[in-house]
Amino acid sequence: MRLGVLDVGSNTVHLLVVDAHPGARPLPAYSHKAELRLAELLDEAGAINDAGVERLEATVHEALQVAEDKGVEEVLPFATSAIREATNGEEVLRRIARETGVELRVLSGEDEARLTFLAARRWLGWSSGRLLVLDIGGGSLEIAYGLDEEPDAAVSLPLGAGRLTSSGLPGDPPESDDVRALRRRVRAEIARVVSEFSRYGTPDHVVGTSKTFKQLARIAGAARSAEGLYVQRELTRKKLEEWVPRLAGMSALERAALPGVSEGRSRQLLAGALVAEAAMDLFGVETLDICPWALREGVILRRLDHLPAPTP
Numbered sequence: 001m002r003l004g005v006l007d008v009g010s011n012t013v014h015l016l017v018v019d020a021h022p023g024a025r026p027l028p029a030y031s032h033k034a035e036l037r038l039a040e041l042l043d044e045a046g047a048i049n050d051a052g053v054e055r056l057e058a059t060v061h062e063a064l065q066v067a068e069d070k071g072v073e074e075v076l077p078f079a080t081s082a083i084r085e086a087t088n089g090e091e092v093l094r095r096i097a098r099e100t101g102v103e104l105r106v107l108s109g110e111d112e113a114r115l116t117f118l119a120a121r122r123w124l125g126w127s128s129g130r131l132l133v134l135d136i137g138g139g140s141l142e143i144a145y146g147l148d149e150e151p152d153a154a155v156s157l158p159l160g161a162g163r164l165t166s167s168g169l170p171g172d173p174p175e176s177d178d179v180r181a182l183r184r185r186v187r188a189e190i191a192r193v194v195s196e197f198s199r200y201g202t203p204d205h206v207v208g209t210s211k212t213f214k215q216l217a218r219i220a221g222a223a224r225s226a227e228g229l230y231v232q233r234e235l236t237r238k239k240l241e242e243w244v245p246r247l248a249g250m251s252a253l254e255r256a257a258l259p260g261v262s263e264g265r266s267r268q269l270l271a272g273a274l275v276a277e278a279a280m281d282l283f284g285v286e287t288l289d290i291c292p293w294a295l296r297e298g299v300i301l302r303r304l305d306h307l308p309a310p311t312p
Contacts (some may be wrong), residue, residue: 002029003303005296006074008064008079008104009203010039010138011211011265013056013065015071022307034059034067035264038082039139039162047088053095060100061254076299079104080112081139081160109140109156115298117144117151120207122301123293126190129204131199134271135294136212138162141190141279145197152200155193159186161265162273163214169271172251179248182271187278194282205286208235209294211265212272217290218260219243222305225260226289233290237280244273 001021006286014033018026036059048056054195058198067075083089097103106116113135120133131235133151135142168182172307208217213235218224220243222233247255247270256266280288 001073002071003300004063004067004070004075005299006060006075006077006102006104007296007299008038008056008060008077008083010080010082010136010140010160011035011037011268013059014296015066016300017067017072018300020300020304020306025305026297028198030066030070032063032225034062036140036263037095038086039160040166042086042166044181044192045087046085046091048082048086048285056092057096057099060096060102064100064102074303075102076303077102078299079106080137080294080295081109081156081158081163085139085158086110099279103309109142110154112137112140112295113142113144113156114151114155115302116142116209116295117291117298118149118153118301119144119298120209120291121146121149123145123291124205125298126205132203132206132283133284133291134206134211134213134276134288135209136161136275137210138268140197141275143197145200145203153196155196157189157193157241159275160191161268161275164271164275165268172267174270177247179270179274180211183278186274187282188283190275190278193262197283207291208276208286208288211278211280211292211302212269213288213290215261215265215269216240216243216276219258222290229292234287235276237285237291240273240277240280244270244277247273 004018017030020026022092116135117133127224137160140157142248144154217235220239223231252267256263
């Protein structure tokens with residue numbers, strides 16, 4: 001069947017169309033994205049402003065039209081931290097349902113971590129052993145660890161690259177005092193949860209998912225996305241530590257000129273790098289692999305798990 005996953009995230013609204021059936025890997029057929037950066041469209045009370053809600057409604061309408069044009073049989077719509085944590089989130093959900101017919105399922109932070117872990121486990125397979133998964137989104141950081149398809153530990157922290165940029169790095173380029181303050185804040189937040197994971201032992205394999213990790217790996221020398229999903233890509237802490245001060249001294253425009261960095265994400269890249277560096281350091285990770293599957297694929301795989309198996 002042809003499925004569409006509609007992901008209303010903190011940075012983008014992304015419709016991923018896949019051809020899928022139980023027992024087979026989902027095959028991407030089409031991708032449609034719109035950058036809204038909802039995490040940056042909050043008023044002083046923490047509510048998504050009127051312009052943001054109107055843009056979201058129009059974008060969902062557009063995504064539904066694309067899904068129809070591409071022959072999608074079922075759309076799996078969900079939302080993450082931007083709507084989950086907005087003070088008017090329930091009101092926004094009701095409006096979207098009323099005006100578009102789409103009832104967005106709001107995932108908890110732990111749901112995000114668990115579904116992302118499932119996607120990474122299926123991509124890497126059982127041979128990856130004890131798996132630690134790090135995912136940096138626009139609004140939150142998800143961390144999950146386990147030996148099976150369900151992680152033994154899964155947490156979500158309010159350390160997304162978009163959120164931190166808006167609240168902690170107002171300058172372009174940012175002030176050095178702001179960078180240091182954000183670095184301290186990020187490390188203190190991650191340090192609080194390290195013990196929840198360390199009691200399970202050292203992971204056999206560590207992976208990073210999300211656009212932030214992909215861009216950091218690319219500027220550190222990893223292969224281009226055009227070379228395909230199956231090319232191994234990695235990010236070392238040593239290379240990342242070399243890049244953090246360089247990114248801190250750049251403007252958003254200068255970062256956008258780096259290989260693999262999009263203009264829409266360039267302003268957030270430093271905050272994402274600070275989170276990645278802190279997580280790798282505090283968890284004792286020297287090298288992590290980049291996993292091409294993440295939350296959207298996890299949602300698809302969970303849906304396929306609930307479909308009846310094909311008749312032999």
